[in-house]
Amino acid sequence: MQGGDVHCFHRQARLLCLATFLLLITAAPVSAADTLRVGFQSTGTFAWVLDVILRHGLAKRAGLDLQVTAFASPEAGKLALNSGSVDVAISDWLWVARERALGGKLLFYPYSSAVGAVMVKAGSPIKNISDLRGRVLAVAGGPLDKSWLIVRATALRRGIDLRRESTLQYGAPPLMFQKMEQGEADANLNFWNFCARLEASGFRRLLDVSDAERELGAAEPIAMIGYVFSEAFAAGHRGAVDHFLETAKAANDILATSDAEWDALRPLIKADDESTFTALRDRTRAGMPKRSLDSEIADAGKLFKALAEIGGPELVGPSRELDPNLYYHPSVSGE
Numbered sequence: 001m002q003g004g005d006v007h008c009f010h011r012q013a014r015l016l017c018l019a020t021f022l023l024l025i026t027a028a029p030v031s032a033a034d035t036l037r038v039g040f041q042s043t044g045t046f047a048w049v050l051d052v053i054l055r056h057g058l059a060k061r062a063g064l065d066l067q068v069t070a071f072a073s074p075e076a077g078k079l080a081l082n083s084g085s086v087d088v089a090i091s092d093w094l095w096v097a098r099e100r101a102l103g104g105k106l107l108f109y110p111y112s113s114a115v116g117a118v119m120v121k122a123g124s125p126i127k128n129i130s131d132l133r134g135r136v137l138a139v140a141g142g143p144l145d146k147s148w149l150i151v152r153a154t155a156l157r158r159g160i161d162l163r164r165e166s167t168l169q170y171g172a173p174p175l176m177f178q179k180m181e182q183g184e185a186d187a188n189l190n191f192w193n194f195c196a197r198l199e200a201s202g203f204r205r206l207l208d209v210s211d212a213e214r215e216l217g218a219a220e221p222i223a224m225i226g227y228v229f230s231e232a233f234a235a236g237h238r239g240a241v242d243h244f245l246e247t248a249k250a251a252n253d254i255l256a257t258s259d260a261e262w263d264a265l266r267p268l269i270k271a272d273d274e275s276t277f278t279a280l281r282d283r284t285r286a287g288m289p290k291r292s293l294d295s296e297i298a299d300a301g302k303l304f305k306a307l308a309e310i311g312g313p314e315l316v317g318p319s320r321e322l323d324p325n326l327y328y329h330p331s332v333s334g335e
Contacts, residue, residue: 052265054066097316105230106326116190150303
């Protein structure tokens with residue numbers, strides 16, 4: 001096969017898998033729908049996935065009644081999970097690992113390997129991480145956000161403690177984005193979708209979180225964010241959880257193969273220009289998990305160990321090794 005033929009073959013195979021899944025969940029006998037309370041960040045990319053799920057009726061076909069709640073920040077989603085006000089939310093595995101080490105029985109399943117970066121103005125005199133000494137760094141999320149922990153560990157390896165040698169500002173991604181645009185911060189560590197918008201506005205990447213992951217020992221991109229739910233909920237609603245994950249994968253398959261679907265999402269994406277829209281679409285597609293769960297767990301374990309060795313309990317909590325039971329293993333095929 002030539003390169004174009006291979007691409008076409010894989011595209012057709014994915015469409016066939018999607019069609020088979022839709023046929024199965026349509027034909028499956030559905031009694032009363034399982035209610036699933038799903039939390040999502042209003043400015044996050046999962047809002048786009050949910051839109052596809054609801055517009056195409058994928059949840060209904062799978063026998064799911066999704067009750068969705070929007071949050072302004074990742075921290076609000078974490079609070080909702082811990083309080084039990086939602087059943088499923090998007091969060092990062094480092095936070096889940098810390099929660100498990102402290103006794104919180106949460107489970108994680110990969111959603112995306114797309115990660116952000118530390119951004120500075122194109123003409124900024126800041127050329128590397130060490131130049132952030134004495135500077136203001138705006139950090140999207142909180143002090144336990146996965147990207148911040150990885151960047152901080154990488155900086156420690158390079159000889160700078162950003163928490164002590166820089167002035168830090170924490171907040172919701174849109175707020176940190178605005179602070180950077182308005183010149184209230186020298187650098188901004190933000191989620192990848194906000195980084196794409198900053199690039200379109202004339203900012204450049206100082207340190208990509210994906211490069212920091214590799215510097216800390218990861219061989220391939222790791223799904224740093226994923227679907228999170230409690231062990232107790234998964235034990236009592238395994239069928240609903242499995243169907244939800246399959247439904248989300250079906251939505252991803254639509255987004256991976258249909259440019260027209262992205263045009264339908266334009267009102268939600270709110271890209272300022274075509275180049276920003278294209279970057280958001282392409283980076284979303286690139287971040288969709290493609291490798292096996294076992295491979296994911298192996299690489300995550302390496303990264304966690306490196307973080308523990310560099311930063312100790314302050315970064316990752318009391319555990320020195322990643323709990324392999326942190327990851328949820330679906331009972332349906334195709335995990």
